[in-house]
Amino acid sequence: MSAQPDREAAEGCRTCEQFDLEEAVARAEGDGSRETDCRVLRRRHLAADHDDGA
Numbered sequence: 001m002s003a004q005p006d007r008e009a010a011e012g013c014r015t016c017e018q019f020d021l022e023e024a025v026a027r028a029e030g031d032g033s034r035e036t037d038c039r040v041l042r043r044r045h046l047a048a049d050h051d052d053g054a
């Protein structure tokens with residue numbers, strides 16, 4: 001499998017896409033703390049709603 005782990009979970013999930021987008025925007029704006037925030041929230045969402053890595 002050559003799928004990028006960071007993108008894989010976002011397939012078809014709007015919440016993941018939104019976190020991805022917000023993180024990208026925060027990064028583009030140089031807002032490091034918001035970028036980290038998005039990553040943490042996204043990971044929490046992944047654990048809660050995708051049941052990943054269980």
Ligand SMILES: [Zn+2]
Nearest residue numbers: 009013015016
């Ligand atoms: Zn998701």
